[in-house]
Amino acid sequence: MSSHHISNNIKSLRFHADEMTQAELAEKVGATRQTINAIEAAKYSPSLELAFKIADAFGVGLEEVFQYRL
Amino acid sequence: MSKQEIYAWTSLLSSAAILGFYGITVYGLPDNLANIESDLSSLFIKIFLFAFVIELAIGIFRGKDKVEKDERDELIAGKGYRNAYYLMGVLITLILSQLILGQIFEKAGLALNLINVIHVLVGTLFAASITNRATQIYFYQKM
Numbered sequence: 001m002s003s004h005h006i007s008n009n010i011k012s013l014r015f016h017a018d019e020m021t022q023a024e025l026a027e028k029v030g031a032t033r034q035t036i037n038a039i040e041a042a043k044y045s046p047s048l049e050l051a052f053k054i055a056d057a058f059g060v061g062l063e064e065v066f067q068y069r070l
Numbered sequence: 071m072s073k074q075e076i077y078a079w080t081s082l083l084s085s086a087a088i089l090g091f092y093g094i095t096v097y098g099l100p101d102n103l104a105n106i107e108s109d110l111s112s113l114f115i116k117i118f119l120f121a122f123v124i125e126l127a128i129g130i131f132r133g134k135d136k137v138e139k140d141e142r143d144e145l146i147a148g149k150g151y152r153n154a155y156y157l158m159g160v161l162i163t164l165i166l167s168q169l170i171l172g173q174i175f176e177k178a179g180l181a182l183n184l185i186n187v188i189h190v191l192v193g194t195l196f197a198a199s200i201t202n203r204a205t206q207i208y209f210y211q212k213m
Contacts, residue, residue, distance in 0.1 A: 026136075026137060027136045027137065030137055030140065031137055031140040031141070031142070032072050032074075032137050032138070032139070032140050032142070032143070033072075034071075034072040034075075034142070035140050035141070035142040035143075038142060038213055043212070043213045044142055044213045046141070047141050050140075050141060
């Protein structure tokens with residue numbers, strides 16, 4: 001999984017979303033807490049669908065959650 | 071640890087225990103280790119029962135997590151099946167080669183009779199299952 005170039009702001013977004021827990025976010029987007037944890041730690045790159053769901057859960061655009069750099 | 075990861079561990083344990091028990095039952099141990107054969111068989115049965123009980127308990131117990139399986143679990147399962155398929159492919163090709171090119175293998179002292187071919191096929195199934203679950207555990211740790 002080539003997740004090295006993809007970073008994310010999920011932890012910060014969760015904090016600003018009333019200190020949402022990983023489990024709460026996981027439930028909102030239909031994923032497991034372990035998957036949210038892996039995404040947050042940049043160990044796993046989610047599918048486009050899950051990425052959009054995560055962005056939607058915070059009410060922001062995809063580029064505000066995930067960043068890609070070469 | 072997610073439910074799927076625990077299932078991977080219990081399945082790995084039970085497959086390894088069955089393979090070990092099957093191997094001891096069919097081929098036994100060398101003479102110098104014969105005294106621990108029954109202890110080892112008993113250990114394999116205990117490992118299998120332990121894994122079975124854990125799996126049963128997890129199946130009954132509903133954790134607080136609403137979602138039990140998602141795309142990451144499916145991706146990891148896919149990697150496990152791929153590696154198990156590769157192993158089965160190699161082992162079955164070797165067994166078929168042995169049957170087709172029997173004379174060459176006989177000269178090398180590697181020929182198997184029909185009963186042994188069946189034992190090796192059964193062993194291959196469990197080895198593939200172990201490979202599948204071990205791969206899954208590796209990727210659960212990695213990603």
